[in-house]
Amino acid sequence: MSRRIGVAALVGAFVPQASGVVFAEHDHGMAMSENHHEDSSELSAGVSVETARFTNTFYVGSYQGIMPSLGWMRGRFGASATIGLYHLDENGLSTYGLGDAMIAGHATVLAAETLQAGVALHVMAPTGSEPDGLGMGHVMAMPSAWAAWSARPLMIRASAGYGRAVTALGGGHHDHGPLPLVDPMNLQELTWSAGADLEIGHRVQLGGRALGGIPIGTGRTRMIGGGRVAWGTPRVSTAFELQLGVAGDPFTIRGVVETALHF
Amino acid sequence: MRLVMISFVLAACTNSGPPPVATRTVCPDPDPNTLTWDNFGQKFMADYCTWCHASTLPHAERNGAPLYHDFDTLRGVTQVADHIDQYAGSGPAAHNTAMPPSQCPSVPGGPLDRDCPTPSDAERTNLSMWLACDVIPPP
Numbered sequence: 433m434s435r436r437i438g439v440a441a442l443v444g445a446f447v448p449q450a451s452g453v454v455f456a457e458h459d460h461g462m463a464m465s466e467n468h469h470e471d472s473s474e475l476s477a478g479v480s481v482e483t484a485r486f487t488n489t490f491y492v493g494s495y496q497g498i499m500p501s502l503g504w505m506r507g508r509f510g511a512s513a514t515i516g517l518y519h520l521d522e523n524g525l526s527t528y529g530l531g532d533a534m535i536a537g538h539a540t541v542l543a544a545e546t547l548q549a550g551v552a553l554h555v556m557a558p559t560g561s562e563p564d565g566l567g568m569g570h571v572m573a574m575p576s577a578w579a580a581w582s583a584r585p586l587m588i589r590a591s592a593g594y595g596r597a598v599t600a601l602g603g604g605h606h607d608h609g610p611l612p613l614v615d616p617m618n619l620q621e622l623t624w625s626a627g628a629d630l631e632i633g634h635r636v637q638l639g640g641r642a643l644g645g646i647p648i649g650t651g652r653t654r655m656i657g658g659g660r661v662a663w664g665t666p667r668v669s670t671a672f673e674l675q676l677g678v679a680g681d682p683f684t685i686r687g688v689v690e691t692a693l694h695f
Numbered sequence: 696m697r698l699v700m701i702s703f704v705l706a707a708c709t710n711s712g713p714p715p716v717a718t719r720t721v722c723p724d725p726d727p728n729t730l731t732w733d734n735f736g737q738k739f740m741a742d743y744c745t746w747c748h749a750s751t752l753p754h755a756e757r758n759g760a761p762l763y764h765d766f767d768t769l770r771g772v773t774q775v776a777d778h779i780d781q782y783a784g785s786g787p788a789a790h791n792t793a794m795p796p797s798q799c800p801s802v803p804g805g806p807l808d809r810d811c812p813t814p815s816d817a818e819r820t821n822l823s824m825w826l827a828c829d830v831i832p833p834p
Binding site for chain 2: 489491492493522523524525527562569
C-alpha cells in the first residue's frame with residue numbers, strides 16, 4: 433500500500449507547475465493505512481490554497497489560488513485532475529479567473545522493497561487566460577520518469593522530464609518575462625526535481641525539495657526550493673509548504689496549505 | 696492517437712483568446728513617409744495607449760500594463776514596436792484587436808471606470824504601416 437501511495441506522492445510532487453504538497457502528503461497519510469487492498473481502487477479528494485508574491489522584469493504583484501483535486505489509483509496505475517481558481521494582482525490590475533487545468537496519468541514500472549520507479553504523463557489544458565497571466569495559452573504535455581528510495585524514516589526521490597507546448601514553437605512571442613504569472617513555464621523545457629522527507633513521529637513529516645525547468649531554446653531557467661511539514665492519518669492528510677523562487681523569478685515567496693481525504 | 700485527441704479536446708476549452716500575431720505589414724518601396732510620430736504615432740498612443748502604458752506611471756497604477764512598455768515617447772514605442780503590431784495592428788497576416796482592452800481609466804493611472812476608445816480598422820492598418828515604415832528597422 434505504501435508503495436502505491438508513494439507513487440502518487442512522487443507523481444504529484446514532481447509536476448513542474450503544481451505546488452505538489454498534497455501529493456507528497458498522500459504518501460504520508462496513506463502509508464499508515466492498514467486496511468487497503470492492492471486489487472481495490474482508491475479515490476482521493478483534496479484542496480490546496482496558496483498565496484504568493486512575485487517581482488520580475490515586467491510585473492510586480494501577488495496572487496491567491498484555490499485548487500480542488502481528484503485522484504484515483506488501482507494497482508500500478510493512477511490518475512489525477514486539478515484546476516486552480518485565482519485572484520491575481522499584476523501591476524495594479526486585479527483579476528479573477530481559472531488557471532490551466534491539469535490531468536495526469538502514471539504507472540509504476542519498478543516496485544522493490546525500498547526502490548520504486550515509474551513514468552508519468554501530465555497534460556495541461558489552456559483553461560487559464562494567457563493575456564491575464566493565468567495560463568500558458570497552449571496545451572502542455574509533460575512526460576516524466578521518477579524514482580524513490582525509502583528506508584523509514586527517510587525517503588529520497590528524484591525525477592526528470594520534458595515539457596512542451598503542443599503548438600508550433602518559435603512563433604514570435606514577445607518576451608514578457610516568466611509566464612503565466614501564477615506558475616511560469618517555458619514553451620519547451622527539461623524538468624527536474626529532487627527531495628527528501630523524514631518521519632519524526634506522531635504522524636508528522638518534515639521535508640524539503642527543489643524543482644525547476646531548463647529551457648530548450650529560448651526561455652528562462654527556473655528553480656524553486658521549499659520546506660514543508662505534513663501530518664496525516666489513513667483518511668486525512670494536511671501539509672504546509674513554504675517555497676522560495678531561487679532562479680527565474682517564478683515568485684519571490686509562496687505559501688501553500690493542502691489537505692486531502694482518501695477513500 | 697488518444698493523446699492527440701485529448702489535446703484537441705482540451706484546446707477547445709481554452710480561455711486564451713486570439714494569440715498575438717505579427718501583421719507582416721511591409722513598408723512600400725519607396726517609403727511614402729506619410730505617417731510619422733508627429734502626425735500619427737503620438738496621437739494614436741495618446742488616444743488609446745498611454746492611459747496605462749506611460750513612463751510616468753508606477754507599477755501599482757498601470758492597470759496591468761507591463762513595465763518598460765511605455766508609449767509616451769517614440770523611444771518607448773521603438774523598444775517594443777513588434778509587440779504593438781502583434782496586439783493592436785492590422786495588416787496582411789492579422790487583424791489584432793487584443794489592445795486596447797475593454798475597460799480603461801478616465802485619467803492615466805486611475806481606476807478602470809469607462810469603456811476604452813477603440814481604433815478604427817483604418818487606424819489599426821495605419822498603425823502597422825507606420826511601425827513598418829518609420830519605427831521597425833528593415834531586415
